[in-house]
Amino acid sequence: MWSIPSRQLADKILQSYKVVLLSDAKNMETIFDELIYDLNSMLTKLNEIIPTNESPTFCHRDAKEKFRIIFYDLVDEIGQVHERDPAITCKEEVILCYPYIKAIILHRISHYLYLNKFNILARIISEESHSMTGIDIHPGAKIGKNLFIDHGTGIVIGETTIIGNNVTIYQGVTLGTYSFRKNISDCVDFKTKRHPTIEDNVTIYANATILGGNTIVGKNSIIGSNAWVAKSVEANSLVKANCIIGAH
Template sequence: MELNYWLNVRVPYISELLEEINKDYFFKNKTIGFAGKEIVYKVIFNLRCALFPGVYEKHPIDEDNINIIIGNNLRVAATLINNLIERALTNNCETLDCQSANCRKCKDKAYEVTMKLIDKMPEIRKLLNSDIQAAYTGDPAAHSYEEILLSYPSIEALSIYRITHVLYDLEVPLIPRIISEYAHQLTGIDIHPGAKIGENFFMDHGTGIVIGETCTIGNNVKIYQGVTLGAKSFQLDEEGNPVKSVKRHPDIEDNVVIYAGATVLGGDTKIGHDSTIGGNVWLTHSVEPYSRVYNSQPLPTIKHDITD
């Protein structure tokens, strides 16, 4: 049988099956789709250009017009994300009238969220200033703030996280996770937008860090590559499925340092302030403030083979 003949016969049938599957499992209402995902990336670009004028643009900017450049980036980002937020809210809306052209609930909520996000930008910028300072103070290899801003994955990830956290707090569905996974792809750092992170936060090297949804991190905290702040186990419902929106991840208080490869698990686990967690430690219980936690391992065996 020739391929063209087979395609003419089978493709309409297969297309119909795929259409029915999608109707049953996905895209029942409105969704942002892959095109929306690309727009989300553009929103992040414009917002970060507003936060750090002249850093992310492909061409030098006119410093005499920085106010105008910031304003234009905020306007573009606000317009784009407002439409996406409205579609995401509509998709999740349980109001029967929401699919009606006369329903303004999701539209008005999208306006409200967008305005609150833009209002938060100066606060986000101040938090990022503290994160840059923490990197400069905490890394002897850092020689300038510009070096940190342009080359450190910690700031790349945090500049995106601090935007997504605002959207998460405003109960925007879907979009915060798309943005946070974009940062994950860029940096290898996985921060859930629901995590709460204080000022002066620094992730040295950064690769492989995981920070879970219900994790809280205080001020002046420093963590190294490969650290996991995760869940110990999942509470299950009567059908055996994980229960959503319960505390699963640890609390890290102020002035804590967690070294490379450490794993801290559990919603009832608290690391007291001014503590140090050593490299490759596995910790599933709380420790008091001013603790020093490290692995006690036997010394390695070293043999010297001497041949004549």
């Protein structure tokens, strides 16, 4: 029932941002008005099936301002991406071809919805993003500016993950949590911090796994391929599989 309209909504979000990014924001106001209308229409449909005590729509003015901020952040990030991937030939290639840009756009919209407690629609958008890009980012994850995801396939970023600025992540990386075993006497608060914090300027290479809400990867660190990190790492560290090697 939802597969067609949810994919259409995700496509509309991406198309809206592609148009404004490629046209230097011409007609941005009208494009964002239409996008907000489509999002509110989906919220109304969801509310008919899953009634809640919350308003079925969000504030148009607030949403529009947030979408503008997302646009200007993307302009800055796309302008800097050449420094991190020499394969890029022009900004248009990034906008039209790179899956991580799709994932970032859809995450920022879904994160806005998540913060406003429209959790189901946020998850619908994030799952469409996962299907499109192979990058699985929970809408609750807090992501700073200039996240660069190279290749991207198989990346998992959990709900309470915090990522700072200028972080680079390669394919197959998991920013996850430990398994929970529940029985009748257990009471697990799933809203506690369960996923790691990645500070500024960290690089995480392919297939690394970083687990736990108390795990912090300090600024300027490098996490090598296939590393398993389950405790905090000091700033400026180099972590290889099975060992931590001081400052780099």
